[in-house]
Amino acid sequence: MSNQALYEKLEQTRTILSVKLAELINMTTIADRDNDDDDSFAQENSELAIATSSVMMVNNQTMQLIKNVQDLLSLTRSIKEKWLLNQIPVMGHSEEARFDENQIEQLLDSCIKSFIAEETT
Amino acid sequence: MTTEEPAPKQSDSEIGIKLALDPNLITLALSSNSNSNLHSPASDEPVPKSEEKVDANAHLEGDEVENKTKKDNDERLKFLKNKNSLVSNPHEIYGSMPLEQLIPIILRQRGPGFKFVDLNEKELQNETNQRDDDDADDSSNNEKKNGNAEDENVQVGEDFMDVDYEDKDDSLNLLNEAEHKTNENGEADDNVETMMTQEQFVKRRKDMVEHINLAMNESSLALEFVSLLLSSVKESTGMSSMSPFLRKVVKPSSLNSDKIPYEPPTKEEFIELDILNKGWKLQSLNDSKDLLRKSFNKLSFILQNEHDYWNKIMQNISNKDVIFKIRDRSSGQKLLAIKYGYEDSGSTYRHDRGIANIRNNIESQNLDLIPHSSSAVKSTDFLHSVKKFLRVRIFTKIESEDDYILSGESIMDGDGDNDEAEAKDIRKQIQILKKIIFEKELMYQLKKECGLLISYGVSIENENKVIIELPNEKFEIELLTLDDDSIVNHEQDLPKINDKRANLMLVMLRLLLVVMFKKTLRSRVSSPQRVTNLKVDNDVLLIRPILGKVRFANYKLLLKKIIKDYVLDILPGSSITETEFKREESQGNENIDDENITRLNKEIRAFDKLLTVPKRELEINLPPSEHKSPRLSLILESPNYCNALIHIKFEDTSEANAVAFDTTFSDFKEVEDFLHFIVAEFIQQKKI
Numbered sequence: 001m002s003n004q005a006l007y008e009k010l011e012q013t014r015t016i017l018s019v020k021l022a023e024l025i026n027m028t029t030i031a032d033r034d035n036d037d038d039d040s041f042a043q044e045n046s047e048l049a050i051a052t053s054s055v056m057m058v059n060n061q062t063m064q065l066i067k068n069v070q071d072l073l074s075l076t077r078s079i080k081e082k083w084l085l086n087q088i089p090v091m092g093h094s095e096e097a098r099f100d101e102n103q104i105e106q107l108l109d110s111c112i113k114s115f116i117a118e119e120t121t
Numbered sequence: 122m123t124t125e126e127p128a129p130k131q132s133d134s135e136i137g138i139k140l141a142l143d144p145n146l147i148t149l150a151l152s153s154n155s156n157s158n159l160h161s162p163a164s165d166e167p168v169p170k171s172e173e174k175v176d177a178n179a180h181l182e183g184d185e186v187e188n189k190t191k192k193d194n195d196e197r198l199k200f201l202k203n204k205n206s207l208v209s210n211p212h213e214i215y216g217s218m219p220l221e222q223l224i225p226i227i228l229r230q231r232g233p234g235f236k237f238v239d240l241n242e243k244e245l246q247n248e249t250n251q252r253d254d255d256d257a258d259d260s261s262n263n264e265k266k267n268g269n270a271e272d273e274n275v276q277v278g279e280d281f282m283d284v285d286y287e288d289k290d291d292s293l294n295l296l297n298e299a300e301h302k303t304n305e306n307g308e309a310d311d312n313v314e315t316m317m318t319q320e321q322f323v324k325r326r327k328d329m330v331e332h333i334n335l336a337m338n339e340s341s342l343a344l345e346f347v348s349l350l351l352s353s354v355k356e357s358t359g360m361s362s363m364s365p366f367l368r369k370v371v372k373p374s375s376l377n378s379d380k381i382p383y384e385p386p387t388k389e390e391f392i393e394l395d396i397l398n399k400g401w402k403l404q405s406l407n408d409s410k411d412l413l414r415k416s417f418n419k420l421s422f423i424l425q426n427e428h429d430y431w432n433k434i435m436q437n438i439s440n441k442d443v444i445f446k447i448r449d450r451s452s453g454q455k456l457l458a459i460k461y462g463y464e465d466s467g468s469t470y471r472h473d474r475g476i477a478n479i480r481n482n483i484e485s486q487n488l489d490l491i492p493h494s495s496s497a498v499k500s501t502d503f504l505h506s507v508k509k510f511l512r513v514r515i516f517t518k519i520e521s522e523d524d525y526i527l528s529g530e531s532i533m534d535g536d537g538d539n540d541e542a543e544a545k546d547i548r549k550q551i552q553i554l555k556k557i558i559f560e561k562e563l564m565y566q567l568k569k570e571c572g573l574l575i576s577y578g579v580s581i582e583n584e585n586k587v588i589i590e591l592p593n594e595k596f597e598i599e600l601l602t603l604d605d606d607s608i609v610n611h612e613q614d615l616p617k618i619n620d621k622r623a624n625l626m627l628v629m630l631r632l633l634l635v636v637m638f639k640k641t642l643r644s645r646v647s648s649p650q651r652v653t654n655l656k657v658d659n660d661v662l663l664i665r666p667i668l669g670k671v672r673f674a675n676y677k678l679l680l681k682k683i684i685k686d687y688v689l690d691i692l693p694g695s696s697i698t699e700t701e702f703k704r705e706e707s708q709g710n711e712n713i714d715d716e717n718i719t720r721l722n723k724e725i726r727a728f729d730k731l732l733t734v735p736k737r738e739l740e741i742n743l744p745p746s747e748h749k750s751p752r753l754s755l756i757l758e759s760p761n762y763c764n765a766l767i768h769i770k771f772e773d774t775s776e777a778n779a780v781a782f783d784t785t786f787s788d789f790k791e792v793e794d795f796l797h798f799i800v801a802e803f804i805q806q807k808k809i
Contacts, residue, residue: 028406050398054405062409066416073420073427080431084444084457101727108632108730115625115667116674 006079013071020064027057349376430481433488437547449478456480459490461554463562467638467645470562477554479547488547492554508553508603511560513627515619516595525595529619531627533603563634563663564600570661577672577763579664589668592675596626626667629731633663636728643721662762666731669762673735676765679789680757684741687796688753692804694744702736702758735759743804751780751803755792767792771799 218226224237231240317325345367352359353374360373386394434457438444443460462468462475477490510533516525567587571579578590585600637660681697689695736758743753751773758766764787771782780803786792 024409028402028409050401054401057402057405058408058412062412066413066420069416069420073424077427081446081457084434084438085446101723104727105730108728111625111629112670112730115622115629116670 006075009075013068013075017065017068020061020068024057024061024065027053027061349373350378353377426481430488433547434479437488447476447478459551461551462558463638467640467642468562469641470558470565472565473558473561475554475558490547490550490554509557509560509600510603511563511627511630512599512601513623514597514599515623516597517619518593518595527617528594529617529621529623531623532620559631559634560600563630566634566637566661567598567630567663570664573658574664574668574763577668579668589664591671598630629667630663632728633666633731636725636732637662639721639725643718643725646715646721647718662732665762669735669759672763673757673759673765676757676759677737680739680755680767680792683789683793683796684739684755687793688741688800691800692744696742698740698742700738700740702738734762753799769795771803773803
């Protein structure tokens with residue numbers, strides 16, 4: 001996923017999260033609405049309507065909230081993968097010539113000598 | 122007659138004809154001019170009659186006898202309509218009237234008992250004269266006649282009269298005026314309709330039929346509804362008007378209705394609803410809360426795991442590792458995998474690509490490495506069971522028994538004891554895996570090289586064992602698993618004399634494999650085509666350099682012995698000086714200006730000591746004499762590591778007949794003979 005796509009996804013998820021949270025809070029309001037007349041109150045607050053809006057609140061809004069948090073999680077995961085799998089620029093070679101050729105030669109020499117000498121004597 | 126004639130003619134044109142017997146005409150005449158109306162009829166009537174008779178006869182001749190009555194009616198209708206539309210020329214109508222109609226009218230006018238035969242010109246003239254005489258009486262008489270005529274007309278043509286009477290009523294009735302108009306319009310339409318084409322007519326009729334059908338449907342539906350509704354109260358009544366279909370399909374009295382008065386919620390109900398609302402909402406809020414909390418816990422657990430996982434990856438994986446995404450073959454899960462094999466470092470081993478999945482083990486809070494070759498086996502078990510390493514054993518020959526005893530054994534790598542820690546640390550796991558794959562490749566390459574070396578005592582005993590035989594000892598290179606019997610049972614063995622040599626040999630073999638890697642890498646970097654398979658002859662150099670060293674040392678010993686026997690012992694005071702040939706300095710590709718290649722070259726050169734083909738010069742220092750002593754030197758070399766070539770150079774420039782030899786032998790027997798020859802012929806002889 002490109003950077004641009006990641007940004008867009010993040011922005012989308014963020015928007016949905018805030019909207020859903022706002023809707024959820026909106027649905028939980030239990031204060032009386034003063035400006036409503038009795039009829040519309042009765043209509044809006046029939047048992048069926050109340051139950052429906054409540055179930056909606058629980059299932060729909062909450063689940064979407066959760067789902068979007070999960071989305072965020074997977075987003076971070078893909079960012080991490082991007083970080084890990086991308087080419088890391090070479091920092092420049094670590095210190096040049098970590099070994100001493102002469103020393104290696106001496107070591108090898110003594111190694112060979114001891115290996116052969118034992119055998120030959 | 123002549124004097125009278127003009128008068129009737131006048132009345133003919135103006136009012137005379139309005140004396141027609143039709144009562145309708147009378148009503149019309151009354152409205153306009155009653156006097157003239159009353160005067161003229163008597164005088165006028167005969168004229169039209171006589172004229173009409175001829176006309177009508179002619180008409181009758183032309184008309185078809187069948188249609189006669191029908192036409193009569195039509196004409197009457199027309200006539201009446203014309204009157205309605207105020208086309209008032211009754212004379213024309215009477216004139217165009219057929220005789221059969223006209224005669225009865227006249228008969229009626231004359232009253233009962235009158236015979237048409239009696240009507241003649243003289244009588245008619247008398248009548249007119251008589252009328253002229255009693256003018257005063259005329260009007261009343263005329264009225265009576267009209268009344269009679271009216272009655273008669275009613276009896277004859279009631280149908281037509283209805284319309285007229287209605288019209289009269291309508292004109293009086295203002296409320297019905299609109300209807301009247303539409304009626305008139307309808308009549309006008311009818312008139313138009315007569316001029317319609319057949320199609321238009323058919324279309325209109327169809328529309329009308331449709332509308333009627335629709336209306337019938339609607340009404341029958343309504344009837345059904347009402348019947349059904351009624352059937353709940355009075356079943357028999359309802360059923361009687363129900364259609365058979367409805368009766369069959371719907372149960373009677375299954376529909377009911379009641380009138381419920383709307384009651385606005387009372388204060389209590391209102392409050393109750395409000396409480397209910399609040400209760401529902403609170404409960405839902407609680408549910409929501411639980412749901413959120415549950416998923417929060419779940420997600421934070423996942424998050425924690427993720428966090429740990431990535432932390433561990435960050436700690437354990439550096440930018441030197443090769444990491445890539447992979448899909449697990451068994452579960453289809455997406456995973457990260459690490460490449461621990463040496464393919465990118467120059468390895469050409471293809472039997473194990475050295476790829477392992479990195480899996481997060483939640484229980485042990487660790488990363489697990491699952492090598493690809495055996496994803497079915499659990500990782501730790503896998504490490505233990507597949508953990509393989511190379512062991513070099515040295516057997517020394519017992520001269521007397523013609524048998525070998527184990528004199529040295531390379532030790533197992535020391536990190537076998539802390540198994541628990543190994544399993545936990547992914548870095549260690551990677552190291553072990555690397556070691557395993559390295560050892561496996563080493564064995565694989567060793568076996569490849571063995572094919573070339575059969576003539577030098579190298580053989581493959583089995584899949585995992587290579588044996589190198591020398592005159593007085595034997596090397597065994599073996600790939601073993603960690604739990605091999607020979608290891609488990611001999612862990613506490615005492616150190617043996619050749620242990621160090623065995624270890625050194627193992628180290629050298631490993632170093633040589635590294636050099637091989639580096640060489641492949643160099644060729645990959647410097648040449649465009651990728652080397653996939655190594656040539657055994659030139660590239661695989663593992664046993665040969667080591668074996669060569671040993672064999673060369675043996676050759677040297679042998680050669681020294683020969684020299685001692687054939688030169689030194691014969692010529693006292695002579696000695697041997699041994700010099701080593703310096704290796705040739707770097708080859709052609711030094712001039713490539715690439716940092717990586719120069720570095721690689723340098724690294725490869727560091728191991729030249731192991732790889733250089735052994736080459737020694739043995740200079741024999743002949744005892745000093747008065748003459749300039751001749752020079753004798755032998756060069757021993759093993760171009761392919763294992764064989765022996767001996768160059769012998771002899772120069773004697775002291776005398777005039779200078780002698781020089783430069784020969785090469787590969788057989789030590791020949792060297793013996795040649796040395797013997799030189800010493801005897803050129804050195805000893807000279808001394809003598």
